[in-house]
Amino acid sequence: MAENLNDYREKDLKILRPNFFEKDPLELAPEILGSLFIIEKKTYKLIARIVEVEAYRGHLDEASHAYSGKTKRNEAMFGPPGHLYVYFTYGMHYCANIVCAPEGTAGALLIRAAIPIEGINHMRRRRQARIRRLDDKDLLRGPARFCQGLGIDGKMNKLVLSKDKTHAYLAKDSVRLDGEIENSPRIGIKKAIHHNWRFFVRNCPYVSR
DNA sequence: CCACGGATTGGCT
DNA sequence: GCCAATCCGTGGA
Numbered sequence: 001m002a003e004n005l006n007d008y009r010e011k012d013l014k015i016l017r018p019n020f021f022e023k024d025p026l027e028l029a030p031e032i033l034g035s036l037f038i039i040e041k042k043t044y045k046l047i048a049r050i051v052e053v054e055a056y057r058g059h060l061d062e063a064s065h066a067y068s069g070k071t072k073r074n075e076a077m078f079g080p081p082g083h084l085y086v087y088f089t090y091g092m093h094y095c096a097n098i099v100c101a102p103e104g105t106a107g108a109l110l111i112r113a114a115i116p117i118e119g120i121n122h123m124r125r126r127r128q129a130r131i132r133r134l135d136d137k138d139l140l141r142g143p144a145r146f147c148q149g150l151g152i153d154g155k156m157n158k159l160v161l162s163k164d165k166t167h168a169y170l171a172k173d174s175v176r177l178d179g180e181i182e183n184s185p186r187i188g189i190k191k192a193i194h195h196n197w198r199f200f201v202r203n204c205p206y207v208s209r
Numbered sequence: 210c211c212a213c214g215g216a217t218t219g220g221c222t
Numbered sequence: 223g224c225c226a227a228t229c230c231g232t233g234g235a
Binding site: 054056063064065087089090091092093095097110112130131142143144145186187188189190 | 214215216217218219
């Protein structure tokens with residue numbers, strides 16, 4: 001695993017603008033790994049380094065929510081790139097996707113795990129309200145845990161990722177993961193399990209299992 | 210209208 | 223390893 005994944009240097013930050021996400025999720029996935037998900041609250045900042053994502057596509061992907069076409073629930077996936085698609089599942093959990101591919105084409109990356117970087121105590125408070133013991137490595141390990149730790153819920157569906165407009169955005173620092181990215185089948189699905197569309201940082205203990 | 214099960218998680222055996 | 227929790231979108235009658 002690359003060094004320095006648990007830290008970042010603010011002066012190296014390069015903000016990702018919405019048009020950066022206008023590409024196929026399979027192409028975007030390895031580029032997003034290692035980048036920082038940042039939410040600026042009024043009095044503090046939450047930063048998490050993404051280490052695991054899954055690509056979901058449109059009508060060619062049986063496991064995608066968009067497989068059968070646009071519905072009220074999944075329409076964010078068909079919207080402009082650089083927005084969030086947040087959905088509610090199992091009666092209690094939210095999961096967050098980064099919408100990609102050109103507008104009108106369904107494509108998204110499910111964020112499955114991240115390393116807490118800044119605002120860890122705020123993340124811990126949100127998560128620990130429900131769980132007894134909690135290791136740092138479990139704070140954001142899993143798609144619903146990621147949302148819980150960062151306070152992402154259905155109100156953030158279709159939110160545009162923009163430092164100026166919404167204070168929620170992605171950024172890259174100097175971390176590079178060349179040669180440290182693996183892929184595998186996606187987790188928790190029953191269809192299209194032959195695609196290796198889960199991407200994660202090799203040997204990273206913050207990745208889900 | 211109703212039944213089914215889900216891109217999950219945490220606790221218990 | 224197993225299963226309950228707990229809504230709601232989706233699909234079939």
